[in-house]
Amino acid sequence: MWERIPQLIVYGLVSGSVITLGAVGLSLTYSILRFSNFAHGDLMTSGAYLGLGFLVLFSPLLPGRFGPLSFGPALIPAVLCAMAANAALAIGIDRLVYRHLRRAKAVLLLMASVGVAFVLRNLILFSAEADPLYFSHHIQRALRIGGVRVKADQLFILGVAVLAVLFLHVLLRYTKTGKAMRAMADNPELAQVSGINTERVVAWTWAVGAALAALGGILSGIENKLVTPELGWQTLLPLFAAVILGGIGSPYGAMLGGMTIGLAEEVSTAFISTAYKPAVAFGILVLMLLVRPQGLLGRR
Amino acid sequence: MDVLVGILNYLLFFSITAGVYAVLALGLNVQWGYTGLFNIGVAGFYAVGAYTSALVSGPPPGALDWRVFGGWGLPFPMGFAAAGVVAALVALLIGWITIRLKEDYLAIATIGIAEVLRLIIKNEAWLTNGVWGLKNIPSPWFQPVQSGVTAFLAARPQLPGWLVSLLKGAYSWVYLGLLAAVILALYFLVERALRSPWGRVLRAIREDEVAAAAQGKNVAAFKLQAFVLGSAIMGLAGSLYAHYARYLSVEKFEPLYGTFIVWVMLVAGGAGNNKGAILGAFLIWGLWAGTDFLTGYLPLSDVRASALRVVLIGVLLVGILLVRPRGILGEEKFVSRLFKG
Numbered sequence: 001m002w003e004r005i006p007q008l009i010v011y012g013l014v015s016g017s018v019i020t021l022g023a024v025g026l027s028l029t030y031s032i033l034r035f036s037n038f039a040h041g042d043l044m045t046s047g048a049y050l051g052l053g054f055l056v057l058f059s060p061l062l063p064g065r066f067g068p069l070s071f072g073p074a075l076i077p078a079v080l081c082a083m084a085a086n087a088a089l090a091i092g093i094d095r096l097v098y099r100h101l102r103r104a105k106a107v108l109l110l111m112a113s114v115g116v117a118f119v120l121r122n123l124i125l126f127s128a129e130a131d132p133l134y135f136s137h138h139i140q141r142a143l144r145i146g147g148v149r150v151k152a153d154q155l156f157i158l159g160v161a162v163l164a165v166l167f168l169h170v171l172l173r174y175t176k177t178g179k180a181m182r183a184m185a186d187n188p189e190l191a192q193v194s195g196i197n198t199e200r201v202v203a204w205t206w207a208v209g210a211a212l213a214a215l216g217g218i219l220s221g222i223e224n225k226l227v228t229p230e231l232g233w234q235t236l237l238p239l240f241a242a243v244i245l246g247g248i249g250s251p252y253g254a255m256l257g258g259m260t261i262g263l264a265e266e267v268s269t270a271f272i273s274t275a276y277k278p279a280v281a282f283g284i285l286v287l288m289l290l291v292r293p294q295g296l297l298g299r300r
Numbered sequence: 301m302d303v304l305v306g307i308l309n310y311l312l313f314f315s316i317t318a319g320v321y322a323v324l325a326l327g328l329n330v331q332w333g334y335t336g337l338f339n340i341g342v343a344g345f346y347a348v349g350a351y352t353s354a355l356v357s358g359p360p361p362g363a364l365d366w367r368v369f370g371g372w373g374l375p376f377p378m379g380f381a382a383a384g385v386v387a388a389l390v391a392l393l394i395g396w397i398t399i400r401l402k403e404d405y406l407a408i409a410t411i412g413i414a415e416v417l418r419l420i421i422k423n424e425a426w427l428t429n430g431v432w433g434l435k436n437i438p439s440p441w442f443q444p445v446q447s448g449v450t451a452f453l454a455a456r457p458q459l460p461g462w463l464v465s466l467l468k469g470a471y472s473w474v475y476l477g478l479l480a481a482v483i484l485a486l487y488f489l490v491e492r493a494l495r496s497p498w499g500r501v502l503r504a505i506r507e508d509e510v511a512a513a514a515q516g517k518n519v520a521a522f523k524l525q526a527f528v529l530g531s532a533i534m535g536l537a538g539s540l541y542a543h544y545a546r547y548l549s550v551e552k553f554e555p556l557y558g559t560f561i562v563w564v565m566l567v568a569g570g571a572g573n574n575k576g577a578i579l580g581a582f583l584i585w586g587l588w589a590g591t592d593f594l595t596g597y598l599p600l601s602d603v604r605a606s607a608l609r610v611v612l613i614g615v616l617l618v619g620i621l622l623v624r625p626r627g628i629l630g631e632e633k634f635v636s637r638l639f640k641g
Contacts, residue, residue, distance in 0.1 A: 036404040038340070038411075100622050107338050107403050111563070112621050114340060118560055119614035125607035233555075237415060240408045275423045282412040286397055289409070293401055 001270050006148045008266045014154045014223055016262020017161030021216030022235055023242035023254040024168055025209030031185040031249035032205045035109035039117035041232030041239060045124055047086040047214025048227040052133055054078035068152035070138045079218055083211035090210030091203050125229045132226040157219045164212055168251045177204050185249060237278050241285040247295025256296060301462035312472045314589060319479040320541045322581035324562045326486050326574060327533030333572035334494060335526040336506035338403050341410030343558020344417040345531040348390050349383035349538025350548055351428055356382045358437045366425035376440035380539045387535020388528045395527040400520050421550045433549035437542050445471045475544055486533060491574050502526050564617045570627030
């Protein structure tokens with residue numbers, strides 16, 4: 001039981017990376033648009049499917065594999081295209097639905113997002129059917145580091161997640177768009193009267209959130225080798241748990257929360273049935289709501 | 301004549317399913333329509349009610365069952381009551397944790413509890429028989445009705461065939477009657493509650509929580525009461541489903557059938573309006589059944605056909621929110637009798 005824990009920590013960090021990429025976007029859209037987007041998990045699914053589609057497109061042009069990794073140069077343009085397409089999808093949904101509800105109560109946006117989630121998931125189900133699609137059939141040899149098996153892909157996933165959080169930090173801290181985003185998160189009216197184009201900031205927020213969600217979805221596809229239309233729904237509870245744990249509105253908080261939830265879910269499998277992984281995330285969420293609803297790094 | 305009997309039997313089956321949904325929608329209306337509480341874990345309370353009722357009133361575990369618990373075979377009213385009570389207790393626990401926090405947290409917590417309950421139903425076979433499902437749940441007064449019909453038919457062998465097949469399905473009419481009585485009773489209960497001072501406070505909280513608190517109302521307590529009452533009604537719906545379907549399995553309590561459709565029903569019918577909740581249940585269930593019929597004509601696989609139907613119903617929900625957020629009937633305007641003059 002205990003001897004499995006170092007190995008489970010590796011799995012936990014990998015699934016924590018995927019959760020982190022979803023959670024930073026969810027936290028960002030929450031703090032700027034002020035509603036919990038229940039369709040964010042399904043944006044991860046759409047991103048993963050887009051990534052797979054572009055991968056199929058680019059693979060004949062850029063064959064081969066990077067050293068010990070399970071993928072090759074084709075993944076790079078595929079990921080970038082999928083991120084861009086997913087960003088466009090999110091902006092499109094905003095124009096169609098959420099924009100008309102900007103002045104409505106937040107809870108109506110919440111409900112609309114539940115509707116969007118079902119529509120999105122079932123559009124994916126409609127176009128790709130329920131069977132899993134495979135990112136790769138390549139079988140990887142794991143490296144052995146002190147009794148723990150680690151695949152090159154897993155190190156890559158962890159690295160990408162850390163880079164993405166750093167990128168978001170730089171974006172929010174040092175760019176003009178990032179400053180406008182933070183201003184709007186603090187006080188939308190004040191941001192508007194000081195000359196910030198709030199609709200543009202909203203579009204950027206969706207773009208960044210959806211692009212990171214796509215990245216998370218694709219990385220989950222690389223780690224598990226496959227993707228199903230249920231991916232986003234299965235990730236939704238861990239996403240919210242991570243955001244609440246880390247504190248809404250902070251990318252580092254989302255990373256801290258995402259890693260904690262990922263680790264807790266995986267390590268728990270040493271003690272309880274794997275089937276209850278989502279329940280572990282929920283347990284942490286409830287505990288956090290009881291003890292410190294503003295989250296570990298949250299303000300107020 | 302046989303075709304007509306077939307249609308009639310289908311309508312009967314349809315009405316019973318829609319009736320169970322009407323009970324769910326009434327429960328959700330107390331939470332969302334009256335009080336503005338966002339519960340997207342309806343399926344969880346529905347499932348708790350169904351399984352509680354089945355364990356209290358159902359048969360003991362059989363030789364092939366995995367479960368070792370429950371099946372006390374108590375009369376239906378006791379299972380029905382227990383369904384409401386246990387669902388209320390689950391709601392009390394969830395509500396106690398989240399009701400003071402922002403509405404988003406209640407939504408997340410309810411989606412979480414529904415998911416956890418689904419995992420429990422699937423994995424704790426000792427209690428729920430897991431993926432094999434609970435079988436042979438008795439329908440109330442099934443034996444007396446059925447033997448009465450058999451005796452009646454035996455005494456009159458000259459009856460035409462269509463009448464015989466109609467009479468053989470007589471039990472469903474009895475169940476529809478029972479369901480209608482429950483819906484009617486619940487309707488009067490929640491309608492009475494809505495017009496009481498208690499209901500007025502709920503609506504005040506929905507409109508402006510701070511103002512209600514400033515009037516000296518204990519906002520959290522009222523919200524918790526509405527949440528528990530609504531969830532108890534959802535539990536009753538579970539019991540009504542269990543004793544008609546006679547078989548429970550985890551798929552029936554997935555978010556689509558257990559939660560999402562109920563939301564579309566309430567929003568379409570008119571949140572805050574109990575007649576709207578019932579109307580919405582029948583209308584949306586009719587639409588759902590109708591699209592099943594229509595997609596049958598399209599050259600689509602089952603997965604695609606059902607995905608397309610969900611897309612349509614999801615688009616309908618978002619469309620209603622954008623175009624007519626008050627639904628078909630909308631909320632009734634209440635004017636005090638004193639002012640009506």
